[in-house]
Amino acid sequence: AAGVIQSPRHLIKEKRETATLKCYPIPRHDTVYWYQQGPGQDPQFLISFYEKMQSDKGSIPDRFSAQQFSDYHSELNMSSLELGDSALYFCASSPRAVMNTEAFFGQGTRLTVV
């Protein structure tokens, strides 16, 4: 079965650089979530999109922005990277119209800022 695809799997950037993370949800899933997981930490909700519109906003820094495109894939853009941005970034998708469904997670993108 198709799963949530994230790219790249690993990314190394220098401080003050920019990074773009991509997420391809499961077909027919209209909701995408982004989470940040620091070393040894629980996933922290960043932002979500439903039908290409921002749905909820969590602890996403102003330096980050995200959007969902017409094909439902989503991109997380990160600028002026800081050492503290080093983390595992997860994307998840779900079909909002299906009640009580779980979110399906991708394998994550490991970002290292040096």
Added chain:
Amino acid sequence: GNSVTQMEGPVTLSEEAFLTINCTYTATGYPSLFWYVQYPGEGLQLLLKATKADDKGSNKGFEATYRKETTSFHLEKGSVQVSDSAVYFCALSLPGNQFYFGTGTSLTVIP
């Protein structure tokens, strides 16, 4: 607000021991409750879920019962294996809303 409080780890058990990981929640409304598992270097995988009070979710020998009266969703397994070593996250979701995760509990099972 909505939140999940999870038993802190790390937890170390011998193989075949009984496992309980406590999870309690606060929610405005009627949430669905989930346990996710994260194996080293991998993403979060759904372990089990329950969508209404008194539902019992079960998978791979793990069980959790949705207790509305105590706002709890404790994870249990009667006999753990080395392959169960992972980080376990309790989570809730509300219709049309984001997921809320607990802090995660690291489990190590030793032979």
